[in-house]
Amino acid sequence: MRIEDFDLALSPLPGAAPVWHGDVDAAAWRQVCQQVHDKGGRLVALWGSDRRELRRGFVVHAALVIRSGLVWLTLSADHEAYPGIDDIFPVASRMQRALGDLLGIYPHNPQDARPWLRHSAWPADQYPLRKDFDGSTVHPATAQDYPFVTVEGDGVHEIAVGPVHAGTIEPGHFRFSVIGEKILRLEPRLGYTHKGVEKLFEAMTLESGARLAGRISGDSTVAYAWAYAMAAESAVDRTPPERALWLRALLLERERLANHLGDLGALGNDAGLAFGLAQFSCLKEDLLRSNAALFGHRYLMDSIVPGGVISDLDESGGARLMAELDVLDQAVSRLHNIYDDHAGLQDRFIGAGRVAPELAVGLGLCGLAGRASAQAWDLRAQFPAVPYDRLDVQMATHRNGDVAARVTVRFDEVNEAIRLCRLILKGLPSGAIFTALPKAPDNAIGVGWVEGWRGEVFVALETGADNRIRRLHPHDPSWQNWPLIEHAVMGNIVPDFPLINKSFNLSYSGHDL
Amino acid sequence: MHKIIRQILRSGIKTETPPESNDALRCTAQRLQDEILRRFGGALAIRHVDAGSCNGCELEIHALSNPYYNLEGLGIHFVASPRHADMLLVTGPVSRHMETALQRTYAAMPEPKLVVAIGDCGCTGGVFGESYASCGRVSNVIPVDIAVPGCPPSPSALMQGILTGISNAQGLAK
Numbered sequence: 001m002r003i004e005d006f007d008l009a010l011s012p013l014p015g016a017a018p019v020w021h022g023d024v025d026a027a028a029w030r031q032v033c034q035q036v037h038d039k040g041g042r043l044v045a046l047w048g049s050d051r052r053e054l055r056r057g058f059v060v061h062a063a064l065v066i067r068s069g070l071v072w073l074t075l076s077a078d079h080e081a082y083p084g085i086d087d088i089f090p091v092a093s094r095m096q097r098a099l100g101d102l103l104g105i106y107p108h109n110p111q112d113a114r115p116w117l118r119h120s121a122w123p124a125d126q127y128p129l130r131k132d133f134d135g136s137t138v139h140p141a142t143a144q145d146y147p148f149v150t151v152e153g154d155g156v157h158e159i160a161v162g163p164v165h166a167g168t169i170e171p172g173h174f175r176f177s178v179i180g181e182k183i184l185r186l187e188p189r190l191g192y193t194h195k196g197v198e199k200l201f202e203a204m205t206l207e208s209g210a211r212l213a214g215r216i217s218g219d220s221t222v223a224y225a226w227a228y229a230m231a232a233e234s235a236v237d238r239t240p241p242e243r244a245l246w247l248r249a250l251l252l253e254r255e256r257l258a259n260h261l262g263d264l265g266a267l268g269n270d271a272g273l274a275f276g277l278a279q280f281s282c283l284k285e286d287l288l289r290s291n292a293a294l295f296g297h298r299y300l301m302d303s304i305v306p307g308g309v310i311s312d313l314d315e316s317g318g319a320r321l322m323a324e325l326d327v328l329d330q331a332v333s334r335l336h337n338i339y340d341d342h343a344g345l346q347d348r349f350i351g352a353g354r355v356a357p358e359l360a361v362g363l364g365l366c367g368l369a370g371r372a373s374a375q376a377w378d379l380r381a382q383f384p385a386v387p388y389d390r391l392d393v394q395m396a397t398h399r400n401g402d403v404a405a406r407v408t409v410r411f412d413e414v415n416e417a418i419r420l421c422r423l424i425l426k427g428l429p430s431g432a433i434f435t436a437l438p439k440a441p442d443n444a445i446g447v448g449w450v451e452g453w454r455g456e457v458f459v460a461l462e463t464g465a466d467n468r469i470r471r472l473h474p475h476d477p478s479w480q481n482w483p484l485i486e487h488a489v490m491g492n493i494v495p496d497f498p499l500i501n502k503s504f505n506l507s508y509s510g511h512d513l
Numbered sequence: 514m515h516k517i518i519r520q521i522l523r524s525g526i527k528t529e530t531p532p533e534s535n536d537a538l539r540c541t542a543q544r545l546q547d548e549i550l551r552r553f554g555g556a557l558a559i560r561h562v563d564a565g566s567c568n569g570c571e572l573e574i575h576a577l578s579n580p581y582y583n584l585e586g587l588g589i590h591f592v593a594s595p596r597h598a599d600m601l602l603v604t605g606p607v608s609r610h611m612e613t614a615l616q617r618t619y620a621a622m623p624e625p626k627l628v629v630a631i632g633d634c635g636c637t638g639g640v641f642g643e644s645y646a647s648c649g650r651v652s653n654v655i656p657v658d659i660a661v662p663g664c665p666p667s668p669s670a671l672m673q674g675i676l677t678g679i680s681n682a683q684g685l686a687k
Contacts, residue, residue, distance in 0.1 A: 121609035121646050128645055135644050141609070163614050166593035168561045168574050171611055192610045193565045196646035212640050218569025218665070262575070275517055281579035282527050288576070299569060301664065338516050509567045512608075 001039035003068040006032060010071065015234025016245075016385040017449040018069025026083050029075045033062065033085045041066040042364050042377070044449075045458050045475035046085070046095040048077065048103045050131045054443065058105045062092075063447075063458060063475075069383055070449060072460065077105040086111050091364040091480050102129040102198070117191040117512060120144050128199050129471075135199040151177035151185050159494065163192045167498075170508035174497075181493040186486045193512040201472040206232045206306055206440055209469055213459070214301045216474050217510030222248075222255040223452025224459070224474060224510075225304035230385075231461040231472075232306035232437065235446030241432040244308035245386045250424045251300050251309070253417040256453040257328075258287050258299070260410045260417070263505050267407055268339065270499040271348035279335055283328060290324055308434030318425050325425075329418050336411050349404035353488040353500030356401055365484045367455015367477040369504050372409045373401035379451035391423050406503040413453075439467045454478065454507065476510030527580035557589045557679070560598030560622070564615045564654075565647065566605030569665040570632040574602065576668045589675065595621040600678060603655075606634040606641040607648040619655045627678045629659045631671065636660040 003010060003020055008028060010020040024032065033043070044063040051059055058077040062085065063070055075082055084107025086093040097116035100106045104127035106113075118124070120141040127133055150158075156179050163171035171192040177185040197216060201209050213228035214221040226248050233240060261284040268276020288298040294317045295303050296310075303309055313321075339345055355365060360373035370377060379385075380393040396412035398405035440463040448459040455477025464470035481504055489500055561574060577584040584590075592598050595618045607615055619628070630651035633639035638649030651657050661674035 119610045133645075137645055138609075138643075139645060141612075163611065164562055164595075164618050168563075168571055168591060170563050170566070170568055170571065171614065192614070193563070193605070193608050194610055194646050195565050195606060195608045195641045196644045197641075199644065199646075200641065215567045215569065215640050215664075218567040219572060221569070262572075275521065277578075278580050279520065279524065281576070282524065282581065285576060285579050285581050298667065299572065299665070301569070334516070334520055338520065341516065507568065509565075 001036065001041060001066045001068075003066070003071070006035070006071070008032065013072075013234055013445065013447055014237040015446060016230050016239070017234065017447050018383050019072055019234075019447045019449070020069065021072040021074070021445060023074050026075065029062075029073060030083050030085065030088070032071070032073060033064065033088045036064045036066055036071070037088050039066065040361075042366065043085070043089040043092055044070065044456065045460070045473065045479070046092050046099065047460065047473040047475070048099045048105055048129070049462060049471040050103060050129060053131060058103060060099065060105060061460065061473075063460065065377075070447065072447065080105045081108055083108055084110055089364060090362070091483065094483070095479060101127075103127050104130065114147065115144075117194050119146075119191055119194075121194070128196060133199075135196060135203070146189060148175045148187050148189070149185070153179075155179050156184065172508050176494060176497075178494060181495070183489045183492055183494060183497070186489050186497075188482060188486065190482065190508060191512050193509045195513075197513040198471075198473060201469050204469050205467045206235070206437070206463070206469065207467070209472065210305050211302060213474065214304075216513070217476060217507040218299065219259055220255065220452045220454060220457060220476075220507065220510065221299055221301045222251045222304065223450050223457040225302070226252060227448030227450040227457045227459040227474070229304050229306045230448030230450065231446040231459040232440070233446070234448070235444040235461055235463050236437050236440045238307070238435065238437050240308040241435055242386060242429045243431045244433045246424055246428050247309045247313060247433060248304055249387050249391075250313070250421060251295070251303055252450070252452070253420050253424070254287065254291060255300060256417045257414060257421075258284055258291075259453040259505075260414045261287065263502065264335075264339075264407065264410055264414075266502055267349075267403070267499065268345065270502050271345050273342065273345050276335070276339065276345075279331075283331055286324065287328070290321065294321070305434070307437045308432070310434070312433050313428070318428070322422065322425050325418050325421055329415075332411070332414055332418075339407070339411075346404065348496070348499060349407055350402060352403040352496050353492060353503060354400070354402040355484050355488050357399060359487055360401060360484065363484055363487070364480050366480045368409055368413070368453065369406060369481050369484065370455065371396060372398045372405040374399045377456075379449060379456055383449070387424065387427070390427065391420055393420065403499060403503040443470070452477070454505070455481070474510070474513070476507050478506040478508075478511045481506050482511065528583040528586060529581055557600060557675070558592045558598045559589060559600045559602055559675070560592055560595045560618070561602045561604070562615055562618050564603050564605045564611040564651065565608030565641075566632065566634060570604035570635070573665045573668050573671060574604070574631070577671055582668045582672065584672065595619070596623070598622050598626070600627040600629060600675065602629050602631055603635055603651045603657075604631045606638045606643075607651055607654045609646050609648060612648055612654055615654055627659070628655060628657045629661060629674050629678050630657045631661050631674070632666055633662055633664045636662045639664065
């Protein structure tokens with residue numbers, strides 16, 4: 001479906017991402033969502049803002065992806081309510097619940113009306129993202145019982161795990177209903193790492209917000225920093241120098257490499273092959289050390305700012321990276337061969353945690369995990385911004401949707417990222433790496449949309465006066481993919497949960513905000 | 514199998530060999546082992562809690578186990594329960610939603626116990642600070658023995674922090 005197919009007034013936004021924005025009424029809101037859904041489009045994000053200062057009351061937004069790009073709809077939420085879209089896009093359910101917790105606007109007929117991000121830190125009748133909520137006020141903890149869905153029957157029992165987990169991972173609670181070792185149902189409860197990120201942005205300027213954007217999800221700092229910068233650049237209608245954009249892509253691909261290498265090692269380890277972890281973690285460490293030597297930070301935090309990047313790459317640095325890519329390429333190819341040949345490893349990978357393509361499309365699985373279940377979406381290939389429009393990115397996909405497929409997609413994406421890094425290093429244009437941005441106009445909007453290693457990172461920005469942020473919503477692909485883990489583990493045994501969970505490797509911090 | 518063995522041989526030993534003298538890493542390794550032998554009988558058990566981190570510090574804690582740093586080679590290992598941990602590594606500003614879980618984890622550890630606050634957020638609250646949703650620094654919630662700044666702190670800084678924690682405990686025990 002293309003943008004011309006809508007019977008709506010939509011205006012294109014300036015900037016690197018192909019985005020159209022339009023205000024809609026309640027009827028058009030649901031109609032457009034239904035149209036997009038029926039034509040195979042997806043919901044990227046649902047969020048809201050308090051525009052009472054602008055006499056617009058509360059509004060709810062949706063970002064939908066179609067073949068032409070991204071459509072951003074805004075609907076007035078009269079009487080603090082709006083027509084929900086969780087019946088059209090099941091993935092909207094938790095976003096609607098979070099919107100209720102944070103802004104106090106609710107869908108008319110929600111399929112699930114439980115709180116999501118609010119546990120005990122603020123009372124049910126207070127809403128952090130309302131402008132009259134003071135973000136520094138500490139409310140007394142409220143007691144709260146969260147009604148998990150229970151499974152009953154002979155021999156069924158529950159295992160409660162978390163929020164403090166056995167390994168070094170982020171906190172969340174998992175409620176398993178099991179019979180023997182077999183998982184009948186998994187219900188996660190997230191929100192433990194909610195630290196008021198969106199409220200913090202509202203006290204910041206476009207400049208100062210970049211640092212926070214890079215800390216929404218530490219493993220995706222480049223993706224978030226780029227999406228944030230892209231949104232700011234879109235709001236002020238400026239394009240950074242070309243060299244800066246090429247360097248950003250180099251950083252993004254290096255972030256993809258670091259995370260995929262780490263995951264490939266950890267997946268080997270979770271299936272009992274410690275050799276894999278030792279080998280891949282060395283490759284990752286080598287990459288991180290070069291990041292520190294050439295860009296000043298192991299994970300590349302704060303390397304991207306609105307207007308460009310902060311550190312340039314000289315010729316010797318480029319040559320060093322090129323030489324290291326050759327070593328990495330060879331090592332990965334040897335390890336890929338070993339993984340493929342290892343019967344014990346493949347026995348654990350194949351068939352574990354399967355998400356069939358039909359389920360993936362129905363529930364909106366996206367990003368890396370989506371591509372492993374035949375959901376062929378990759379912004380770098382479909383909506384290529386500079387420099388990806390010059391690189392002919394080859395999307396990696398698989399149909400099986402199991403742990404093995406997610407491993408294969410990671411290997412393919414490592415190989416592709418190595419190819420892209422080489423092309424970027426060869427084609428890096430000369431020139432400046434930063435251009436100062438003008439002050440943002442009041443009440444402007446902007447969008448950033450970047451294919452991070454986990455999936456698409458989306459940032460929607462509304463500016464206020466004096467270059468300040470009035471509202472910023474960062475959206476992590478984990479919102480889409482957490483519900484699919486619940487399906488992926490059904491019928492598997494509890495001891496395979498860590499392996500299946502790792503094969504998705506979703507973010508808690510990026511989701512809880 | 515032969516491919517695995519060939520790859521292991523090709524990789525060689527990556528663990529950074531402590532130089533002969535005046536090198537912080539070697540000092541660290543040796544002092545760690547001495548201290549651990551004296552106080553913890555050769556094994557220091559660490560429990561990690563992410564109390565609201567962005568996941569950056571976790572990446573560096575993971576790196577401690579890679580062959581370059583090889584923390585386990587020094588007799589220090591991560592354990593799955595606070596019940597048999599000597600040291601608690603806490604990352605992140607403590608989110609309000611993790612406050613109780615962190616207190617309970619701390620309470621579940623046997624005495625003597627040490628707490629190391631990791632990263633700028635753990636030390637000061639960092640970019641997240643104190644708010645309706647965040648308690649800020651770890652010491653606002655549980656007693657902290659050592660604070661290791663950095664965003665995130667490098668694996669070597671983390672190793673140093675762990676060592677300092679053990680030295681500190683010795684001093685306190687007198």
